Amino acid sequence: MDPELELFVKVWLTAVGSLVYCRQIAGRIPGGPARLLAVLPAVYLFIALPFQLSVVVLGAPTVFYLGWLANFKLLLFAFGAGRLAAEPPLSLVEFVAVGLLPVQKSKGAESxxxxxxxxxxxxxxxxxxxxxxxxxxxxxxxxxxxxxxxxxxxxxxxxxxxxxxxxxxxxxxxxxxxFDRPYLATSLQDFWGRRWNLIVTGILRPSVYLPVRRFTAPYAGEKLALAAAILATFAVSGLMHEFIFFYLTSRATPTWEVTCFFLLHGFCVVLEDQMKRGGVRRLPVGASRISTLGFVGMTGAWLFFPQLINYGVALKGIEECLTAIAYVRDRMMVM
Structure with a gap:
């Protein structure tokens, strides 16, 4: 894995250089189409860089951090929004760290x-x-x-x-x-909005949910705008998961099962919201948790996992973990 680790370091150093450019040069341009054009080269790089890596345990985090999170932050930054456009401006080190990783200023509390x-x-x-x-x-x-x-x-x-x-x-x-104990979720709204992968929730809310809701509300009314925002958020999440799966499956043709998984959950979240607003009586907490986790598990087995299994991604990841453990063990024995 030594050559792959070297390539991994080069990929991330390139990403750091791209963020330095975005702050020092693109950041001097007022937010809007002109700044968007200035950051597009970095967006392209963040899409392309993960494909330099072939090891899943290194490439999967890279495509998630760069291809998804960092790019969405840059797109918000292009229009003067998001944490990268904070006032007062972030220092260069803070800008790079916040741009590349889902981090925040330390509150001083240790683990x-x-x-x-x-x-x-x-x-x-x-x-x-x-x-x-x-x-x-x-x-x-x-x-x-x-x-x-x-x-x-x-x-x-x-x-x-x-x-x-x-x-x-x-x-x-x-x-x-x-995460916030997703096994305690009592509804799909609770699972996706408040408990599971809050980092993704935090980037999709300002980049998709809020803009769609604000744009559609004057034309469709608040009720339909809320439904449109929820569906748009799940649709974008599905497409970004397809992008990650495209990388993980070595550029296999998408089956769109993952997008269908998220669209199904988006429709169900909208239905849940309408039922709550309509005064439909909720199940007891225990039954709500079982039904929520059961639905996530069954639909995941139906639509989410097949690509990972059929293309051998899950097995490859497990084998790489075992190889990495053996590599670390052997190095420690040498030391």
């Missing part, structure tokens, strides 16, 4: 013992899943689906944790909140 214990448990759980996956030929496919789902959730949480440690040490900032 609590509870959080550290949770990360240890998650690491043990991920190790157990990786070990079980080596016996996948003896495991029922439905059980493997559950294991793949657990792997994605654990890898996301641990990826954010590693990023948080690195960012805190390098620039004294901390990661934005990522």
């Amino acid at each position: 609590s013992p509870g959080n550290r214990f949770r990360l240890v448990l998650e690491s043990v759980a991920l190790a157990a899943i990786l070990w079980l996956s080596s016996y996948r030929e003896f495991i029922h496919p439905n059980v493997m689906l559950i294991l793949y789902g657990g792997t994605i959730g654990l890898c996301l949480d641990l990826m954010f944790a590693v990023t948080s440690v690195a960012v805190r040490a390098a620039v004294g900032m901390e990661l934005e909140p990522q």
Whole structure:
């Protein structure tokens, strides 16, 4: 993995240089179409750079951070919006850190013992899943689906944790909140809007949800504007997941199953909202949690996971994790 690590460093150094350009040169242009033209080269780079990497465990975070989050921040910045256009202006180091990663100024609180214990448990759980996956030929496919789902959730949480440690040490900032106990969600609104991958929620709200709602409200009324904003947000999320899957599957032709997954959930969230506004009685909390997680799990098995499994992405990621663990172990033995 040494050559791939070297390429990984080059990709991120290029990204840093692009953000320096955006602040020092493009940032001097007033927000609007002219600034948009100035930042488009960086947007193109952030789309192209992840495709230089072939290792999933390095490329997946890169395509997520650069291809999605950083580009949406740059598009907001082009029109004088978002955190990159904050007043007073961010320092160069802050601009680069906020532009490339989902970070915020540190509140000075160190990681609590509870959080550290949770990360240890998650690491043990991920190790157990990786070990079980080596016996996948003896495991029922439905059980493997559950294991793949657990792997994605654990890898996301641990990826954010590693990023948080690195960012805190390098620039004294901390990661934005990522998850808020999604297993306690009592509705799809609660799951997607307040508990699951809050970093994505935080970037989609100012870049898609609020603009669509503001634009459509004068013409369609507040009720339809809300529905349009929700559907547009889920549609964009689906398309960005298709982009990530396009990278993960080595440029395989999209099947649009992932987009259908998010559009289905968008329609269901709109329906939930209408039912709540109509006074429909809610299920008890326990039943709401089971039905919410059950719906997410079943629709995920139907529409979200097939591409990852059929193209061998999940298996490749697991094998790379095992290779990385062996690599670190061997290096530690040499030291």
